[in-house]
Amino acid sequence: MSVVAQVVKKFINDPETVVPEALAGMAVAHAGLLRVDLENQLVLRADAPVQGKVGLVSGGGSGHEPLHGGLVGLGMLDAACAGAVFTSPVPDQMAAATRAVEGGAGVLHIVKNYTGDVLNFRMAAELAEDEGLQVESVVIDDDVAVQDSLYTAGRRGVGATVLAEKLAGARAEQGGSLAEVAGIAKKVNARTRSFGVALTSCATPASGTPIFDLGPDEIEVGVGIHGEPGRRREKLAPAGEIVGMMLDPILEDLKPASGSSVLAFVNGLGGTPLLELYLLFNEVSKQLGEQGVSIGRSLVGNYITSLEMAGASITLLTLDDELTALWDAPVKTAALRWGV
């Protein structure tokens, strides 16, 4: 893959300080809802720690906004750790977040399945446990573009992360135990599959040039959220065909019973207009209908992004009454809010 010479212009002052400056902006924009620990690069729920409630901690590299900081608040995360762009945070941050949200009922780490995130969160959990804190970890790996296997790094964690944070967060808000809250996160991961397609690459502030190079009629099929190339390259096709390329592997793996109801989540990777995301959602609903699968709940928008990458991912979660009720439960974060 040749790295393109072309520059991607950005609103920044200094590549080294993008993340802390953005966190400082979040603190002002959402004062009252959030608190920001600039030293540890943490976004914290304003009233953390919530006594008697299981604390939810997630985090990862920056560049996926609103994930994770925009998902901190009542009914969702208690803390988000922000790493450098596309680089997992370090154990010290995660341990500090764990201490900050510990309310006496234990802390759940929601970890996207990337080697860096997994290893750093594992070390953080060891640090916290050495201090006598009770920590459970759930690893999210819903991306069917990656073959799962015991001998590889396994699937990536993508769209299911947003859903697990919402649903486990709702269970925690209801007073669920650490085991129960972790159980919901595992259940969501087990019932969710995702697939992503990119129309363009993206550029980190540090490098300033696109990570990969795509022709004017090419798309990357099976991409993650770090600007990495996908599984294969295809010719640009009508939206209906592209949605087919994404839904087929999801349905093959998820195997929802005909007549079952799903939460359908069309996620923008950052540079795709909402107009196109709704158009894609229309295709998803048509094609699911043909398969006898109905849409019980929906989410459309930019929630787990890859900087300015033009592209989208589709995520399907097979609903049951418990998950539907948890989805409808009140949530009050910068990016997801209802019922309060």
Next chain:
Amino acid sequence: MSVVAQVVKKFINDPETVVPEALAGMAVAHAGLLRVDLENQLVLRADAPVQGKVGLVSGGGSGHEPLHGGLVGLGMLDAACAGAVFTSPVPDQMAAATRAVEGGAGVLHIVKNYTGDVLNFRMAAELAEDEGLQVESVVIDDDVAVQDSLYTAGRRGVGATVLAEKLAGARAEQGGSLAEVAGIAKKVNARTRSFGVALTSCATPASGTPIFDLGPDEIEVGVGIHGEPGRRREKLAPAGEIVGMMLDPILEDLKPASGSSVLAFVNGLGGTPLLELYLLFNEVSKQLGEQGVSIGRSLVGNYITSLEMAGASITLLTLDDELTALWDAPVKTAALRWGV
């Protein structure tokens, strides 16, 4: 301005059907909240017409999502008319919307100040009045990048549109009369100023190529929301300087008394990552602080966009107790939601 040969890839089936397909997607994604009239390309509040409430109608070309359809719902718009991409809708659509939301208390048209929008809404108002409906129109023109004058088309309507729809919508929900609701929209427009900067152009589905051409180190200063070039071209600069270029003309025109409190709205034009928008917001809050202006309320995100254009606009509204209370009032739309 030379038109670039480069293609912008999009998730579409057919340029001619992008808007109706996206509207169909919205209808599924937000069933219960919205109703869509595909024949007239209208997004309607599910429970429209609300008896005894002033109806709020807005609309314009598509490509600015979530404006206007994503701002339809309790406490905001009753109907949004969608035109072709970047082309004002026609009077027939606006008249149909007016009929559909008329609940006995009259209808307010919120019109962005573009010749096309103004002329089509004027003709629509005449049609509706011929049918005996009571219609008031408020024209929004907050863009200080354009010199205002009696002899020109005047300023463009940009960010203030979102604020006017929220605040006038809240007044209508409280039972305000047509005159009172229109009064709030006029008050918001009078107290709001905006300025936009683009890092890239954008491409309509019909043309597929960027509307203008920018060098790797150039930015367009003073752009609107239709991919049109700005007032002038500048070299790319650090975010702090760019925010200065935007805030200076706004403050010069708005002249907020030192010590006054504003609603600060940093809006993404579509292709700029949220990470950068928060970084810009941080600069806005720092620079306003230096001017003795405090931020009473905040909004950060993509609300009035220009397809996939990379860029941002800053909008300031000088608050008073009435407007602050209307901002905090419950709103339930696809894009803005709180308190319910």
Next chain:
Amino acid sequence: MDSMQVTRWMRECSAAIAEQKDYLTQLDAAIGDADHGSNMTRGFAAVETKLDQLDGGTPPGKVLVAAGQTLVSTVGGASGPLWGTALRRAGKALGDADEVDPAQLGEALDAAVAGVVELGAAQPGDKTMVDALQPAVDAYRAALDGGELADALAAATAAAEQGMRDTVPMLARKGRASYLGERSIGHQDPGATSAAIIMAALERALSDRP
């Protein structure tokens, strides 16, 4: 001008604008929002559909009113209401006469420009369609007194094209191009260009060779 000729005018407009679609859009991309070509093409395609529904005998005035109404209902943007009003006003001026003489046509063209100015408030020199339409109508009337219809139509077309070219150095004061200020200078106005196309279509439609 009779019903058949006015219908031919509208179809000539539709064909010529569809042919110039990309050119009109390119002009609009430079100082506007790159949609004038598709807007006008969409509108006149709808006008042709509308004409198919009218029966042959419909008087010229009624044909123009129907065409104008169709533009208003299908184009949107600035050009929809403006061109729609122009054709409607021209049609109203003709009433329901089955035959229109050159002088009446002149009054209809006058009414058309007056309608555009009334609605859009553009002055000559503002860099709009008015800068092609007004000179065209003036030239038509001037050539007509003493001259033939053919000469008047030729003068109108030539004046419209000259007016179109004259918009290049103008600084736009109306429409989207006005947002560019000084940067609008040096570009030809899209609407003035479609005005020239429409006047040329009129000349072709009324020329004896069908």
Next chain:
Amino acid sequence: MDSMQVTRWMRECSAAIAEQKDYLTQLDAAIGDADHGSNMTRGFAAVETKLDQLDGGTPPGKVLVAAGQTLVSTVGGASGPLWGTALRRAGKALGDADEVDPAQLGEALDAAVAGVVELGAAQPGDKTMVDALQPAVDAYRAALDGGELADALAAATAAAEQGMRDTVPMLARKGRASYLGERSIGHQDPGATSAAIIMAALERALSDRP
């Protein structure tokens, strides 16, 4: 190896990695996420700051533990925990001896690789740093029995560089590159490349000419 030499090793690593920063990032852009160069540079810059705070007499083992801890706390990503663990394990293996003989250094290098494998579960051939580290450590020990330290270090560096080159045809099974499947073939692994840089730095640090 004494305190001064181990410190020199770390500073040689920092300088060499900073110099190769863009190259490492470019390798990572092809099969990863374009951050390996900045990750490692950030980490070893912090290590240098840490070294400045340690007093001269700190035993080699303690220096490596401190360096490893610093990498864990400042790098993030996959390489932070992995390289951090490697240095910490090596340091722990050396205890607090002030002087380390070549055999002890070999055990420390063994412990480093073992730590990486234990944490990351990569097999030889998975296209990771292990494919440069394991052959380097094996070559060091083989060359040492009977041979001189200098020969062992030279053998280790050569083996690391060979192992680095050998990752090119491999299909990645661990780390981000594994997401590319077949498309990971034909690219050199960034982590194996920094491993070769770090082994070469060790040889330079322990060579008599300071």
